[in-house]
Amino acid sequence: MPELPEVETVRQGLSKWIVGKTVRLVRVYYPRIVEQRNEFEVNSRLSNQPVHEIRRRGKYLMIHIGAEALISHLRMEGRFYLFEQVSDQTSPIAWSQFEPAFTKHIHFALFFTDGTTLIYHDTRKFGRFKLVPWDAWEEERWYQSLGFEPFDDLPNDYLYKRLHGRHITLKQALLDQRVLLGLGNIYADETCFDAKLHPLTKTSRLSRKDCEALLVSSQKVLRQALKAGGTTIRTFEGHHYFDGYFDNHLAVYGRTDEPCEVCGQPIRKIFVASRGTHFCSNCQRRK
DNA sequence: CCTATCACCTGCAGGC
DNA sequence: TGCCTGCAGGTGATAG
Numbered sequence: 001m002p003e004l005p006e007v008e009t010v011r012q013g014l015s016k017w018i019v020g021k022t023v024r025l026v027r028v029y030y031p032r033i034v035e036q037r038n039e040f041e042v043n044s045r046l047s048n049q050p051v052h053e054i055r056r057r058g059k060y061l062m063i064h065i066g067a068e069a070l071i072s073h074l075r076m077e078g079r080f081y082l083f084e085q086v087s088d089q090t091s092p093i094a095w096s097q098f099e100p101a102f103t104k105h106i107h108f109a110l111f112f113t114d115g116t117t118l119i120y121h122d123t124r125k126f127g128r129f130k131l132v133p134w135d136a137w138e139e140e141r142w143y144q145s146l147g148f149e150p151f152d153d154l155p156n157d158y159l160y161k162r163l164h165g166r167h168i169t170l171k172q173a174l175l176d177q178r179v180l181l182g183l184g185n186i187y188a189d190e191t192c193f194d195a196k197l198h199p200l201t202k203t204s205r206l207s208r209k210d211c212e213a214l215l216v217s218s219q220k221v222l223r224q225a226l227k228a229g230g231t232t233i234r235t236f237e238g239h240h241y242f243d244g245y246f247d248n249h250l251a252v253y254g255r256t257d258e259p260c261e262v263c264g265q266p267i268r269k270i271f272v273a274s275r276g277t278h279f280c281s282n283c284q285r286r287k
Numbered sequence: 288c289c290t291a292t293c294a295c296c297t298g299c300a301g302g303c
Numbered sequence: 304t305g306c307c308t309g310c311a312g313g314t315g316a317t318a319g
Contacts, residue, residue, distance in 0.1 A: 032295090059313080075313050076296090105297090124296040126313070142315095168290070177314080185312060273291085275312065 002074045004059060004149065004182030005225035005248075010080065011056045014063075014118075017082045021112040022050045023065060030107035033122070035130035045131055046070065046110075058146055058181035062137060069137045071130045072120075078127030081119040149181045150218040159211035163203040170206065171199035171272040174218070183218060186253045189278045190221045193252045198286040199277045200270075205287045224249070252278040 002010065023046050028039040036042055049066025056062070063070040072078075108120035108129065120127070137143055147162070148154055162179050173179055174188035183191060192199045194217035197210060206214075228248045251261055256269040260280040269278050 073313080076311080122296090123298070124311090126296065128314085166289085172290095175313080276310085 002059065002078070003184035003187050003225075004222055005187075005229050007059045007061065007074065007182075008056055008226060009229040010074070011054050011061055014061075014080055014082075015054045017116075018051045018063075018110075018112070018118055019053060020051065021114060021116065023047050023110055024113045025111040027109045027111070028107070029109070030125060033107045033120070033125060033127060033129060035128065042131060057143070058149060058177060059184070060143075064134055067134055069132045069134045071132060071137065073128050074122075075124075075126035075128065076122075077124050078120065078122040081121055083117045083119065145178055147177060147179045147181050150183075150215055150222060154215065156212055156215075157208060159215050160206070160208045163206055163211060166203045168203055169199060169272055170197055170201045170203060170214075171275070171277055173203045174214075175273075175275070180218065182222065185275055185277075186250065187218070187221050187225065189253045190251060191218045192279060192284060194221055196283055196285075198281075198284045199272055199279055201287045210287075252280065254278070 026039065026043045026046050028034050028042060031037040031039070034042060045068050046065050049068070052064040054061060054063050059073060061072040061074075063072060102121070105121050105123045106119050107122055107125065107127075110118040112118070120129075132140060148158065159180070163173055166173070168176075170192060171188055174183050174191055175185065189199065191214060195210070195213045197206075197214065225248050252267050255267045256278060257266050259265065260267055260283060263280065263282045265280055265282040267278055268281050269276060271277065
């Protein structure tokens with residue numbers, strides 16, 4: 001599940017590879033993955049246009065192509081692959097040179113004029129793309145509703161002001177992109193652990209000090225992950241992919257029943273709002 | 288406005 | 304072996 005650090009790693013890798021290239025043709029093999037759901041329209045807006053830059057906000061990527069922003073969200077399992085070989089395979093069945101188990105999950109492709117191809121691969125088809133004029137995306141409602149990244153220049157009481165009047169669990173609050181941008185299930189658990197707060201704590205019971213600690217912890221957790229992921233670009237024969245994963249140190253996520261690295265108590269797993277949630281019942285006390 | 292729940296998808300692990 | 308169930312989880316729509 002790519003979260004802010006993984007998406008940033010993808011952004012950096014992708015920038016290195018496709019900025020400066022010119023789109024020759026776009027293919028959409030699974031129309032539901034693009035909001036416009038119309039390959040012809042996507043093509044008319046992107047083909048023969050240069051890739052200028054790639055920006056990121058939270059878990060969203062904004063790929064600047066021609067006068068358009070191709071907005072991408074990888075959701076659970078979305079990945080980009082770059083194929084370097086010269087290719088003219090513009091029909092889905094032409095990918096048969098690869099394993100069927102791989103090609104069946106290719107839903108979107110950008111063919112560049114230099115013969116290289118960018119593939120979007122997503123086993124669960126949860127990822128989404130949309131096209132918005134480049135000078136308009138910042139005014140769109142979906143963008144306006146997003147909260148701030150922990151690294152933004154924020155007042156110390158930002159989280160407290162957003163949370164103390166609400167009656168949800170801390171875990172839900174950290175996953176809410178309207179509050180804090182960029183945390184997903186993994187780093188939400190890691191942030192709770194670092195701040196020594198129980199994920200079931202009600203946001204209305206969090207003190208100003210707790211909220212400040214949460215902001216600091218989220219920054220720490222994300223920064224550590226960014227550092228680990230910064231140089232990770234995987235290369236196979238003839239293609240590259242960027243999923244942003246790396247050998248990152250996790251204290252609680254995925255460590256059910258393993259001893260807590262601070263106190264030795266076994267890490268517990270519970271469900272909060274139907275999401276697997278990992279914590280140390282000794283270090284993270286409930287308020 | 289607020290919070291809760293479900294739909295979207297597929298692969299895979301575990302039970303029997 | 305093979306079928307069935309449940310879990311994985313980010314976001315947006317919908318319900319209350």
